[in-house]
Amino acid sequence: MKKLIKIIRDHLRSDYKPLYYSAIALLLIISISINYAINLENGIIDKHTGKWIRVAYYFVLYATGYYITCLIISVFNRNHNFWKNKKFWLLSIFGLLVLSTDRGFPYLHAIASFFDQHYQGYTWLFKTGNHITGFFLTLLPLFIFYKIADQSRSGFYGLTHAGTIKPYAYLLVLVAPLILMASFHPSFSNYYPVYKTTPVAELWNWPYYLPALIFEFFYGLDFLNVELLFRGFFVIGLAQVLGKDAILPMVTIYCYLHFGKPMGETISSVFGGYILGTIALYTRSVWGGVFIHVGVAWLMEAGAYFQKLI
Numbered sequence: 001m002k003k004l005i006k007i008i009r010d011h012l013r014s015d016y017k018p019l020y021y022s023a024i025a026l027l028l029i030i031s032i033s034i035n036y037a038i039n040l041e042n043g044i045i046d047k048h049t050g051k052w053i054r055v056a057y058y059f060v061l062y063a064t065g066y067y068i069t070c071l072i073i074s075v076f077n078r079n080h081n082f083w084k085n086k087k088f089w090l091l092s093i094f095g096l097l098v099l100s101t102d103r104g105f106p107y108l109h110a111i112a113s114f115f116d117q118h119y120q121g122y123t124w125l126f127k128t129g130n131h132i133t134g135f136f137l138t139l140l141p142l143f144i145f146y147k148i149a150d151q152s153r154s155g156f157y158g159l160t161h162a163g164t165i166k167p168y169a170y171l172l173v174l175v176a177p178l179i180l181m182a183s184f185h186p187s188f189s190n191y192y193p194v195y196k197t198t199p200v201a202e203l204w205n206w207p208y209y210l211p212a213l214i215f216e217f218f219y220g221l222d223f224l225n226v227e228l229l230f231r232g233f234f235v236i237g238l239a240q241v242l243g244k245d246a247i248l249p250m251v252t253i254y255c256y257l258h259f260g261k262p263m264g265e266t267i268s269s270v271f272g273g274y275i276l277g278t279i280a281l282y283t284r285s286v287w288g289g290v291f292i293h294v295g296v297a298w299l300m301e302a303g304a305y306f307q308k309l310i
Helices: 002-015 018-038 040-048 053-076 086-104 108-115 119-132 134-149 166-182 186-191 200-204 210-237 239-257 263-283 287-309
Strands: none
Touching: 002 166, 002 239, 002 263, 018 040, 018 053, 018 239, 018 263, 040 053, 053 086, 053 239, 086 134, 086 210, 086 239, 108 119, 119 134, 119 200, 119 210, 134 210, 166 287, 186 287, 200 210, 210 239, 210 263, 210 287, 239 263, 263 287
């Protein structure tokens, strides 16, 4: 635990400048305000579900946040060289394309409908498949890209670098009471649990607990893809070009990733993304982030289930 605190403290000492961080904060405040004022993701982008234009909308959204953050970095840190670096454009555009395709993938409805036309069966397949497709739309493209175009010493963007889990277990214990308190807030209980009970078990003659168990397993496991992309590719991978400045552009698009969720969670993702990104950069591993992310996700689900019972 002391090691993690030291990593974050040392990075802040070397990176923090009041005006610089204020500019980033202002960008995030404006972005969050616009999203929740006009319901950007849920009300506008999601209207195009099942169409490739949704992928394009996501790309514009994420690219805008990412490159504006990079512009702020180049102004305040007086580092303009990366704009001329072809590898910066190759890595950043590819990462944004992977993220946008995963978020806006238009064929999930068709795939779910192919396996079951019944509404309840289709709904379960769609929601569960939304987490399974991440392995084909995120992990697989990143692995192919790594092998073909980016044989760096990142150890597949931190996924093959092992690290101790013990400090993260302590951190998860500290976070657990906060999650329990958050579960009493209406915005939390309106969104969670992500898995909504359906009669799909009766429909397919499954044990009553099996649909929830399968969904929650893949829901948690999908955060491996999230950590690989955000902390692995966008931090460890882009650090080849941006160095420690790779963290803040990742934080911006990670905040944007949460636009469809309760505002409190979107705001907290800024701090969580910054902490996990900093740790990943200096440990060269994403496994700690995977452990924390999966643990927090399942704790939030458990907290929501608990609220439904009382």
